[in-house]
Amino acid sequence: MKITAIETLVCHARMRNWIFVKVLTDQPGLWGWGEATLEWHTKGVVGAIQDLSQLLIGEDPRRIEYLWQMMYRQHFWHGNGAVRGTAISGIDIALWDIAGKILGVPCHRLWGGRVRDYIRLYCHLGGGRMEDFYDTKPADADRFAELAQQAVEEGFTAFKSMAVPETLPLEGLRPVKYAEACVSAMRDAVGDHIDIMVDCHARPSPRMGLLFAKALEPFGLYFFEEPCWPEVLDDMALIQQSVKTPIASGERLIGLHAFRDMLDKRAVSVIQPDITHCGGLSEARKISSLAEAYRVSMAPHNPQGPVSTAASIEFGFATPSYIICESVHKDVEWRQDVVSEGFEVQKEGRIVLPNNKPGLGIEINEAEVKKHPFQQEIVQRTFYQDGSVGDW
Ligand SMILES: [Mg+2]
Structure with missing residues (x-):
């Protein structure tokens, strides 16, 4: 069994762009859903998932921990930043969805x-x-x-x-x-x-x-x-x-x-x-x-x-x-x-x-997602009363 493609579907949902991750396999009808939503960094996460795909296409989706180790440790930089951490998370969630589907049980089992x-x-x-x-x-x-x-x-x-x-x-x-x-x-x-x-x-x-x-x-x-x-x-x-x-x-x-x-x-x-x-x-x-x-x-x-x-x-x-x-x-x-x-x-x-x-027991309606394409989040800036920069 092999991973054949990793797709991202961006769905603009008012406050944020949801990034759905679809990991496809060479088995007909078998794919997994993950999510890698990171407000104000949508393009960065989508790009990070594309980068990680190079490591994963052709690999066995059932080797979840092995693939996680590759995503986190390979390519020199560790995956402990927000953008790459979110990209890894979205793919990892989808791999667990696939694992449950292969065995016919909910993930908690x-x-x-x-x-x-x-x-x-x-x-x-x-x-x-x-x-x-x-x-x-x-x-x-x-x-x-x-x-x-x-x-x-x-x-x-x-x-x-x-x-x-x-x-x-x-x-x-x-x-x-x-x-x-x-x-x-x-x-x-x-x-x-x-x-x-x-x-x-x-x-x-x-x-x-x-x-x-x-x-x-x-x-x-x-x-x-x-x-x-x-x-x-x-x-x-x-x-x-x-x-x-x-x-x-x-x-x-x-x-x-x-x-x-x-x-x-x-x-x-x-x-x-x-x-x-x-x-x-x-x-x-x-x-x-x-x-x-x-x-x-x-x-x-x-x-x-x-x-x-x-x-x-x-x-x-x-x-x-x-x-x-x-x-x-x-x-x-x-x-x-x-x-x-x-x-x-x-x-x-x-x-x-x-x-x-x-x-995970879910299925995404891709036609519905397409009705809500990416929109740039509203730029949020926050300043204290004296004009200095605050935390959003
Ligand atoms: Mg909080």
């Missing part, structure tokens, strides 16, 4: 079988650019409360929000009070039985991250995400040691070694590998084994397209430390038109029941 009956989903309330409504604190708090109630009405028992505003490396009490007001409003709106998460998008400086973490500690967050850059792991560890709130991070990390460093520092209670960036399902399985050794939870980052979601779900059914999966259900109205999924989502409680179809 390949990894030791089901360890749970269902997977819990959470949604993202958004919040977007905080400075747009930075000075209207009461209205923002009310808006967050409204969105929180809406998520619960839609069946979610957990949701995430960006209730921490963008700040200069050091600011006074105002942004901290703003975040407190927004989280307090959400907690009042949904009560104690719903889990609330707050994502800082790694925007705060380590000291601002600590101030926010301390201020929000009384609200019993399920986790507090990326309170500072992942480049400063000692500071993240200090934040984690300073509050009882579980700290979560990892969506920007590529490869097992990066997660080893994060875990070794005791910087987080929850790791958030993105299966479409971290090195695919092969690397995510190694990362999860490492997390088991540290007894740290796993909640994958998953805001992209439907193949990413299918991979994250399959992975969750075979991963003991997995606690919850990010889900997107309102990004584009036609999301369900481009894919048929093997798993079932129960609206009540927003839980996913297992996929029983082979591989």
Whole structure:
């Protein structure tokens, strides 16, 4: 059995271009689907997949680890950057889809079988650019409360929000009070039985991250995400040691070694590998084994397209430390038109029941994808109040 071609299908989905990866084989009707979506780097990833194809065409798709090693180690440069890491991930996911299809079993059966009956989903309330409504604190708090109630009405028992505003490396009490007001409003709106998460998008400086973490500690967050850059792991560890709130991070990390460093520092209670960036399902399985050794939870980052979601779900059914999966259900109205999924989502409680179809259990409707061709993402620039460059 041989790989004959690796195709990329780009599908513009409002906020991002989904990059679907199709690995074709010499067996009629046998191909695998992966996803390698990387916002603002679509052309780079498509090019990286073309580069990697040179290594893979003619190889046996069943030798997944062997091919992963080639993709990561050959051609001198290791694959631990975002563009190549994402390209490797997309191909690796497709290879696992092929493996499941060859054996006629869902991917989770390949990894030791089901360890749970269902997977819990959470949604993202958004919040977007905080400075747009930075000075209207009461209205923002009310808006967050409204969105929180809406998520619960839609069946979610957990949701995430960006209730921490963008700040200069050091600011006074105002942004901290703003975040407190927004989280307090959400907690009042949904009560104690719903889990609330707050994502800082790694925007705060380590000291601002600590101030926010301390201020929000009384609200019993399920986790507090990326309170500072992942480049400063000692500071993240200090934040984690300073509050009882579980700290979560990892969506920007590529490869097992990066997660080893994060875990070794005791910087987080929850790791958030993105299966479409971290090195695919092969690397995510190694990362999860490492997390088991540290007894740290796993909640994958998953805001992209439907193949990413299918991979994250399959992975969750075979991963003991997995606690919850990010889900997107309102990004584009036609999301369900481009894919048929093997798993079932129960609206009540927003839980996913297992996929029983082979591989990832999905099929992409290529005609639908073609209706949404590549469009350049809107250029995003962010600046602090004084004109200096901030983090998007
Ligand atoms: Mg995040």
